[in-house]
Amino acid sequence: MRIFGSSLARLDARAMAMPMIDRKTFLIPLALVALAGCAGTGTGKYPSLAIRDIERVQGTFEPVATEQLDVPRVEVTYSGSLQERLSALVGQAEEAHRVFTAAVPEAEQRASAANDAEIGSEAWASAQVALAGLDSARSEVAAALGDLDILHAAGAVQAEDVSAIDAARGKVIALVNIEDATLERLRDRVR
Template identity: 60%
Template structure:
């Protein structure tokens, strides 16, 4: 068999001979070149100005009427939601463990979408109340009436969310 011990010193000698010979070879300097020197000054770009229109809240004017209108709209949407729940429950129960894509499953999905639509109408009123509340708070105005109206609508939307979650859990 071939013995590797005599080849090892020969291999090491060849490697060292290749590295040791640098006579007559000129390598570039590692010093900083002129093009690498930083010169001049840089000014930061001017920040972009955003045109944000102010939200106008008239504390003395139509806020009570606006709050009443938004709460009434949320209550109407909640009544539509509540009226649609029994039909949705029947469709969801009929779907039971139906296969995804079956007629009963599709019917239950449509009923849930109808409930989502009614819920979104209440959520629109909640969004408007959130805008009013944020604007009044930022402008250091009394937001107690807005907070009370918002709490009423949040309670309605939360009740709807509970119903939707319960029905969705029954349809797989």
């Protein structure tokens, strides 16, 4: 037993006497061997990245004259001239906005009364009815904006001057933005 024990003691002493190999010392030669494997084992002939004959475009292209283009006409039905139609749509939006503005004080009163009310209570239901009335007036303004959008799209497709349509749309969009802000403010009160 003693012989076996002394052999182990000698092995431990030898192991302690040998310098420890740290990771860096071990990994550097390993990385060099891996890089050497990537280095030039090929023939040095790689495929060219130049355009091949099959990839070349052949033929000639003639530009089409704009007179020859067959752009389909977008049909927009309205009576009267474009200016008359724009005036009618802006007038429709402004009238609906007047109805909206007239209904706001009552809706504000009902929304304030429903501020702390429970969902389903009479005050909450009354506020919801008032907000629905405002939504109805706003939808009339939005309908006019939708018609203006159709006119704008039709004019743009036909490459016509749409500046008058844009001006009318700008007026109606401003009304819609005012109404949206009012509705958002009142809905926040009811919640």
